[in-house]
Each structure stands twice: as structure tokens, then as C-alpha cells.
Amino acid sequence: MSKNQKIALVVGLVAVAVLPPFLKSYGIYLMTLMCVYLMAAFGLNLIVGYAGQMSIGQAAFYGIGAYIAAILMTRFGVSFWVVLPIAAVACFVIGLALGFPALRVQHHYLAFATLGFNVLAYLVMRNEEKLTGGTFGIANIPRPSLFGYSLDGSLAFFYFAYVSVILLALVLWWILRSPWGRAFAALRDNPIRAESTGVNITAYTLLAFAIGAACAGIGGVYLTALVNFIEPGQFNLSVSLTMLLAVIVGGSGRFFGPLVGSVIVILLPEWLRFLKDWYLAMFGFAVVVMLIYLPGGLISIGDRFAARGAAK
């Protein structure tokens, strides 16, 4: 990271922290939702951008995290702080179980496996009424408290989610800087060469997939606490698709790519409300156009300008 980038990052982080008190409650909600969505999107970027896999089932893990949290918190009164690691571990284990058979064959099979898994997870959420409340969902989910300080207020919960997503990002950053994380880049850039230097491709890819799934599980727990009500429609296939395309449009394999992508799918539609369903239609076609003309994602526009500047 260059010095300028560091300054920009700090300014951005402070600006986001200072802004919410001046927003209406819906604005604060959206900012919080961004933080929550980003947890899952950062995880997906690890899978897509760094391990080079297509996962079209991130919403399923998001949903599993959310449902685990909702069920344990409303029925059994389990604390948020206990639920969080349970959801993360559960998604990690399910990720391993799903990824193992798919990655053994050919790597794009993971796309098909996750796609079907999302459909299956949605069916379970919708049909197992006793467990999940079916289409009625689960309501009245409590918000957590931190050191005896209640996070019920929307502003308090925003800061909680904000700090949490920064911590999660730092952990992922640290993973990617570790020798283990470096192996990812090697693997994505040239799998055969990476394998010849002793990187076990399947094991690494599988682990990346499971970690990404765990991030979505964590995001799901926060989502539950944020919206206080969950139902299957929040986690269907199109949510996964949108998230995948958001990460790619933002710039997959770039650490802050998911941030750009999340702004496009969470914040922009709110300003462009008058477009209604046309917004997603344009988004879909924009993805196609972008892949043809700007394969690096929106975040790579900066590089292009930088390269042009350097050439002068």
C-alpha cells in the first residue's frame, strides 16, 4: 500500500464513522446493512478473487448463519456472543462438506454444487416450519449487548457492526499476507506451477471456500440482529447471484473490490429508486459489458488512470 492509499483509507474510515449521526434512521440502517453485507462479500472475495473459484451459494451460508442465530437466540435464549462462533464453525464445516466432493472433480463444479446447495438450503428454510417458521420466518430477534452496554439503538448497533467488519477485514488481510495466503495468489495465477512447488491446490481451495463460508455465517448472525426478522426470501439464489456479481463488478481479487460492489448493490439502488426492477436489469447487462471492456472490475479504473499518468 502506498502512502497516499493509506491516507485515503484512514480518511474514508473516519468519514464513515462521523457520518451516521447526521443521517435519518433509514440511512443508518443502510450503512449498517452495508457493513453486514460486506462481511459476507469479503468472504466471497476470498473464494472468488483469491482462490479463483465460483461460488453461487454465498446467500445460503448467510442464511444458515442467520437462522442458527435466530433459532438459538429466540427459542433457547442463547447469547449473541455464543451464537457467533457456533454459526461461523457450522458454516465452515458445511463449506468443507460441500466443497470436498465438488473440488475433487473439476474446479468449475463448485459453481454447480453451490448453486444447488443454495436451492436446497432455501427449500429447508421454507419447508421445515417447525424449525424455521417456514414462509412466516422468525421475528422478534433481540439485539446483543456489549459489556453490559445495550446495542439496541440503531446508532450503537451501527458502530458495533462497523468495528466488527473492520476487525473481520483485518483478519482476512492478515490471512492473505501470511505465507498461507500467498499460496493463494500463486494458485490463482498458475495452478500447475503452484502445484509443482508443493502447494496442495485442492486443500487450499477447499480451505478458502470454507473460510469464505464462515464469513458469510458471521454476516448472517449480524444480519439477524440488525433486521430482527428473517424469512427464506432473504437468502434465495438471486441474493447469491447478486453478491457474486457485486464482488466481481467491484473488482474480485482486490481487497477493497467488495466495498465498491456492495455500494453498487446496496446503496445505489436506494438513490435510483425510480428505476425499480430496471436497476437489476441494467446491472446484469452492465456486468456483461464490463467483462468485455473492463475485466478487472470498477476498482481497476484507478490503475488505468495511474498507468496513463505514468506513461506521460
Place this chain on the structure above:
Amino acid sequence: MSELIQLIVSGTATGAIYALAALGFTLLWQASGTINFAQGEFVMIPAFIMLFFIGTAGAPLWLAFLLTCLVAMLLLGYTFKWAIVDPLIKHGVIPLVIATLGLSIGLKQVVKAGVTAQAEPFPSPFPDGLFSLGVIKVSYSDVGTLILAGLIVVGLQVFLNRTVTGRAMQAVAQNTDAAKVLGINVTRMVLYTFLINAVLAAVAALLVTPTYLAKFDMGESIGLKAFYAAIIGGFNQTRGALLGGVLVGVLENLMGAYVSPAYKEGVALLLFMVVIIFKPEGLLGKTEERKV
């Protein structure tokens, strides 16, 4: 017993429709290395085009279908290849996978925003009612579907195996470079594959829409079944797509009747998982060597 046979017959009919979509999917993969994640939307769009010809232009169903085949060939065959596949295919499989995912969202939302978000009824090409064969009762639409899908599949096999063009297309699918050396016009053969895929999708639309109804998201389920049918049967085998489609259709029906109607949709996934664990190349597939 007769119930079981009826379930198998109607499952085979549904499976035959999946097989048509899966067939197009495998053909595209073999000829050009395209994995088309918008395959389900390629079935949904012709359904709406047919409704347009029937509703707005007042055409009878058979004419609407023929016109739709032409439009589909132009739009989902030629234009799809020219505008999306050609610029992206040189970058490998993944960018095209993403682009077709984007295309699938785009097509769905355009129909939802610009046409209708409701499910539209669709006329059946076959008469209503049941057809008795001893104790077994089969609906005319199942029989009709099986016959029509069967004719299409046999016709396609004859075309691929007995005509010069068909054999040239197979040569391209097996080894593009060798085909080029032999003087086969590879670009044209690949284009033919895209056109055939568009027609197969239009036929699938004609057969499936009377029961599924024309809706912007109808392709999600069909697309999913087509992918799974293709992989279950063997991605690189045309016959595999047929076997996979029928297997998925029949097992779904049995699952729906005997186990749980709620989890019917999950059958294809379970079958897929079992197949990739025990026979990753698919039931009829051959192991592909890694191209470096």
C-alpha cells in the same frame, strides 16, 4: 403398480424436456467451451416471444412457434455468440461463466420490469385429457411431449452422425485444431451449434411452459435441471444429457409422490453430488485429459 408406471411415464416426459435444454448445454460446451449459465433464461425468453406472437399478433401456436425459432436463432444463437461469447471465450471459461450469470439476471429483470412479474398462462400444443392403456392412464400432453422430444433428439442424432455438416461439427467438438487442419470451417460449425441450442431451447419452452406457466423466473429451475442432467449423464456426451434429463425427471416425480413433494427440487442436486463422488466424469462420460 399402475401408479408407479404413470409416475415414471410422466417423469420421463418432464425429463425429456430437461434433456432438450441439457442437450443444447452440452453441445455448446463441446463445440466452443461455453458454459451457459443463462440456459434457463434461454428457455424463458422464447416462451414470452411465443406469447407475444399469439397474443399481440394473433398467430396460431404452430406459427408462433416457428417464428419464435427464427427469433431465438437470431437473438439467443447468433447475437449471443457474436456479442458475448466471441469477445470473452479467449479469456477462458470463468469470464464467460460470469457474463452468462449477468446475462441471466439481465434477461430475467428485463422481462419482470418490462413485460410482467406475474405468471402468464400458456396454451398447450396437445389436447387435454387422459389416454388409457389397460390400467395405466397417461395424459396426451405427456405422450405428445415424449414423441416430439424423441423426434427432435433422433433428428439431431441423424443430423450429427449422418450428414457432412453434422460430422464436421462433431470433428470440431472433438479436436478443434485438427478440424481446422482438415479444412473445416470451424467458425461456421460453432455458429451452427449456437443456432441448434437456440432451437432446442425454443422447443423446451413450447413443451414446458403449459405446465410451468410463463414467468420471468421460470428459467431458474429448468436451467438448474439442465446443468445437473448434463453433468450426471456426462458433460462430454450427447447421450449423457438424455440419460441425465430422464433420470432427474423420473426421480423427481417418485420423490414428489413417495417421499416429500416439498423436496422435489432437491433431487437433482443429490443425484449430482452422488455422481460426482462416485463417477465424476458422469454416468456415460469419458474422462477428459487436462489441456495445458
